[in-house]
Amino acid sequence: MHPFELIRAIDVTEAIQGAAESSTAQQGVQVRFVGGGTTLIDLMKLNVEKPQKVIDINGLPLDKVEVLPDGGLKIGAVVRNSDLAHHAAVVRDYPVLSQALLSGASAQLRNMATTGGNLLQRTRCVYFRDTTMPCNKREPGTGCSAIGGFNRTLAILGTSEHCIASNPSDMSVALTALEATIHIQGTKGERSVPIDEFFLLPGDTPHRETVVEPGELITFVTLPPPSVGSKSIYLKLRDRASYEFALASAAVIANVQQDRITRIRIALGGVGTKPWRSLEAETALDGKTANEEHFRAAAEAALRDARPQSQNGFKVELAKRCLVRALKLATRTA
């Protein structure tokens, strides 16, 4: 591991100023914030991350979950994944988020990982994690080893000729379906970014994964008030029953009145280069009767633009079946 200076920040402004020295907030960053450390320290051990300065943000007052006056939720950036998953308001009003969090990692890692850190977690693409191999995300311009290589677990949506790395987060998929807003504070002030705009597609700059700029710190995530009468579900399919990343997952939030879908939100995980909101599937279902034929049509629409690689063609059908199953569960009237 490369040497670095460790600083414990006690207020947000100080943390931001410390990080503003960096020339980028993306891959190759010189100053990193550390929350749970579960991604960062792992990648520092592999020399994928080589920050010269690490700012510990665990002492910042960003560790609360608050119900907002409008009924929405405000989640601090260093709230632990386990605390968020078991928070009464999340369990009651946003079960899709609780389920997604509890389907990710292990109990130990959930006790460490933070809300902000989970949003920024890096791909599990083996070539990104192996500094002896070319990787455009890790070292721009070196090429993509995964195209034509080991790509069984990688993305089929949102890929480019430069990168096919999948986003590994479960939490972010639920937050995408919930239309969360990411609140960022930087040297120039605060800004709020809808989650779907927070993540960037790889295009020809796969080393840029989010809109975060040098010195910017995720401070909060807010959720709109829960959709009254909705039912939500996170369904995750993987190689093992537990403690494994998704091959395909679906977050669905549905309102059904007399068998008719009146409101639907859909996001897919494990298949996209970013948490994948499917407006196509939502449009296909809006106002339709909740039945298998319509679910299947929505799944076809969601995966229409899928571009499978040499080893992950199975994900196309897997993701469709995952979404159909999730839609059945979310629209089932008890």
Add this chain to the structure above:
Amino acid sequence: MSREKVCKVKTEPEETPSFGHVSRRAFLSRLGATGAAAAASPLLGLAQTQVKQEQAETSVKVVGAISITLLVNGRQHQAQIDPRATLLDCLRETLHLTGTKKGCDHGQCGACTVHINGRRINSCLTFAAMHQGDEITTIEGIGQPGNLHPVQAAFVEHDGYQCGYCTSGQIMSAVALLNEPCGPANADVQELMSGNICRCGAYRNIIAAIQEVRQEAKQGVTNASI
């Protein structure tokens, strides 16, 4: 926050060999050194010269070393560490609390599980310097021979191990699980123990041990309320 850029670290005096009092660690490290020397015999001359030069100095400068205080198992420990030291390496190599094991070193196996303020975490994925002021509990703080924690006693009774390497991590996870939201079924326990890998495959016995302790705790509460 005060940070010392440069500090002195005294080299430890060489261990005097004594029969019957050689620790397992000392024995293994000597064995390793002998093996390495035998394998690298053409380079031995050079290696010996380097070792002599290093030993000639009474202290070495460690640039960037920091001074920290950790509260482990109710005891304060002061140490000079490299900021890169994970909590796991600090516990084992600096504080010599070797009950916590290093398996994968990447948060995938759970052998390094310890408690921070009563919650279980992977000590390999956190820097020691981030835990000043925290209450750290390792397997050494859970129970002792003759005074085992109920989870430890249940692991013995149910044979919850074979080689034992993952056991301290399994026990630390299981002890924390007792205070976490967890359903009654074996499947619920399996899900919450999935972050602890046992390559010997003692899972059935581990689950049986944990379920027995949970049953007993439940009965204890019921009896107390009567």
